[in-house]
Amino acid sequence: MRQISPLFSLLFLSLWPVVGHGPEPVRGExxxxxxxxxxxxxxxxxxxxxxxxxxxxxxxxxxxxxxxxxxxxxxxxxxxxxxxxxxxxxxxxxxxxxxxxxxxxxxxxxxxxxxxxxxxxxxxxxxxxxxxxxxxxxxxxxxxxxxxxxxxxxxxxxxxxxxxxxxPAPSSEGPSALPLQAEEFWFQLVDGDRYVPPSVGKKPFAGLWLASLVLGPLAAWSWYRLWRWWFPDAQRLARLQRSRLARNVVRQLERIRKSSQPWQALHTAVVYYIQKRWNLPPGWATPAELMAVLRDQNIPGSLLSRLEHLLQEWERRRFAPQPTPSQIEPEIQAAIELLLRLEEL
CATH class of the missing domain: 2.60.40.10 (Immunoglobulins)
Incomplete structure (x- = not known):
């Protein structure tokens, strides 16, 4: 037994990895x-x-x-x-x-x-x-x-x-032909060489002719008036510009009541109107220079005299003491009246 036991020990040790642990797991590839x-x-x-x-x-x-x-x-x-x-x-x-x-x-x-x-x-x-x-x-x-x-x-x-x-694939052929659309009369067969007048068939409604006679000229006249409103002629355009200029100057004159230098403001507003109305250069600001130019503008002499008097008076009072409201109000009304008379020319 002592001789056989070492043999069993060697056999057990050789089989131990297989019996005790089994095969290693397969991994990776x-x-x-x-x-x-x-x-x-x-x-x-x-x-x-x-x-x-x-x-x-x-x-x-x-x-x-x-x-x-x-x-x-x-x-x-x-x-x-x-x-x-x-x-x-x-x-x-x-x-x-x-x-x-x-x-x-x-x-x-x-x-x-x-x-x-x-x-x-x-x-x-x-x-x-x-x-x-x-x-x-x-x-x-x-x-x-x-x-x-x-x-x-x-x-x-x-x-x-x-x-x-x-x-669907794109077709290489052109668009298909459409059936002919026309009155049934045109598809009737005619025997021989008999001529069929084209006037045969439905006639236009009589009211359509009357409407075209009335509405045609009316539409043309309306279009002409609309065109004149969109594109006014030179005279009307100038009149509109003058009216707009006068309104702006009148509003400026009405604000002079609160000005600290009313005489200078009166003089400046009226001179500005004259320069814009008759296309004068800005440097023409003295009464004498303005009068020399305005005498060639067909302005009545009485109106020119009134304008010259007001401008000289305002020029003289420019460095005077601050006026009272009762003193400045008549001058403002005189300037507005002067502008209205110039607008009538």
């Missing part, structure tokens, strides 16, 4: 090897070598409508995979639901792999076969999940269908 070498439960369809947990797939279209005969770029996006470089591109030509609705257009773009996010994108160049295509069909996608319990290691996920509109 060995998952893919395990999935391919252990096909137990592996689907025979819709499995493209992807492995991971919670893998998701979906379609992305470059646009939601395409004209008949044009090529559409549809991208299948596979996310959350641990082996994006080993995932195989689904061959849509072998899937009846796709082959029945789309043509496979070569060349196909290469896949786009993102190792950081575990994503792979498969772009497809497809052409709808007819206008009855209303969507990019759903795509079934199995993947290997090594952390799932046995028998459930190949779950199924689906890329949902995406709506697509196929528009």
């Amino acid at each position: 060995a998952y893919a090897q395990e999935a391919s070498s252990n096909p137990l439960g592996q689907p025979t369809e819709h499995y493209y070598g992807a492995w991971g947990a919670g893998v998701r797939v979906h379609w992305e279209l470059e646009r939601d409508s395409v004209k008949e005969g044009e090529v559409l770029l549809a991208t299948l996006v596979v996310e959350r995979v641990r082996n994006p470089q080993q995932v195989q591109r689904p061959d849509l030509r072998k899937l009846e639901v796709f082959a029945r609705q789309f043509e496979w257009i070569e060349p196909q773009p290469p896949p786009e792999v993102d190792l950081t996010s575990g994503q792979v994108r498969f772009p497809y160049r497809l052409r709808p076969r007819h206008r009855g295509v209303t969507e990019v069909p759903p795509l079934l996608f199995h993947y290997f999940n090594p952390s799932a319990p046995e028998g459930r290691q190949y779950p199924l996920t689906t890329a949902p269908a995406v709506t697509l509109r196929v528009l």
Whole structure:
């Protein structure tokens, strides 16, 4: 027994790693090897070598409508995979639901792999076969999940269908001819060379002629008056400008009651009116200079004398003491009366 026990001890020590701990777990890229070498439960369809947990797939279209005969770029996006470089591109030509609705257009773009996010994108160049295509069909996608319990290691996920509109192709022909629209009389056949006068048919309503005779000249006259109002002639335009000038000066004269220098304000307002009314340069401000110019403007002599007297009087009182309201009020009324008489010229 003492000779046999060492042999049992050596045998136990040699088997201890296997019995005590079992095989080490498979990690990293060995998952893919395990999935391919252990096909137990592996689907025979819709499995493209992807492995991971919670893998998701979906379609992305470059646009939601395409004209008949044009090529559409549809991208299948596979996310959350641990082996994006080993995932195989689904061959849509072998899937009846796709082959029945789309043509496979070569060349196909290469896949786009993102190792950081575990994503792979498969772009497809497809052409709808007819206008009855209303969507990019759903795509079934199995993947290997090594952390799932046995028998459930190949779950199924689906890329949902995406709506697509196929528009009619642009026609190379011109617009279709429209039927001729005319009175039924013009479609009647005439025997021989008999001439059919064009006056035969419906005659215009008599009231229409009367309305055109009355409303025509009235519309023309109304348009002429409106045009004259928009574009007044030179004489009327000058009269409007003078009236506006007189109103502004009268308002200025009425505010002189509150002025600290009423005599100078009276003189300035009346001189301003004369300069603007007869287009005199601003430097002509003395009564003598103004009178020399106004004598050539067909102004009555009595009105010129009154104007000269008022200007000289206001010029003389410019440096006088502040007048009382009873003293300044008659002068304001005299200036307003003078402007009104000048406006009548």
